């Protein structure tokens with residue numbers, strides 16, 4: 001008699017498994033860089049994927065038009081420079097990012113704590129402080 005260990009039909013591509021494991025075990029994410037599902041605008045929960053797709057579909061002529069993507073950049077203002085960067089990179093060639101999501105969140109927290117902006121209502125909260133902050 002044959003016993004199936006798992007009869008579910010779900011399967012993942014190799015990179016999806018890597019991303020899931022990386023997210024679950026973030027201590028191992030030493031060289032993990034911002035990916036499409038990582039959040040860019042914490043105030044309005046806008047992912048990099050939404051920004052990239054907005055640029056691809058609507059082909060904005062100015063970086064400021066990225067605010068039309070779910071209000072990105074209109075809360076605390078932290079992500080505005082990154083929106084400008086994505087826009088500039090889209091005008092040039094491919095879009096690249098060398099920050100890890102943790103570095104990005106920490107830099108935003110420092111930006112908020114320095115009094116540069118106030119997160120929008122419902123924004124993703126600042127990460128907890130650690131000894132290295």
Ligand code: FES
Pocket residue numbers: 040041042043044072073074075076077078079080119120
């Ligand atoms: S993180 Fe985008 S406006 Fe606050």
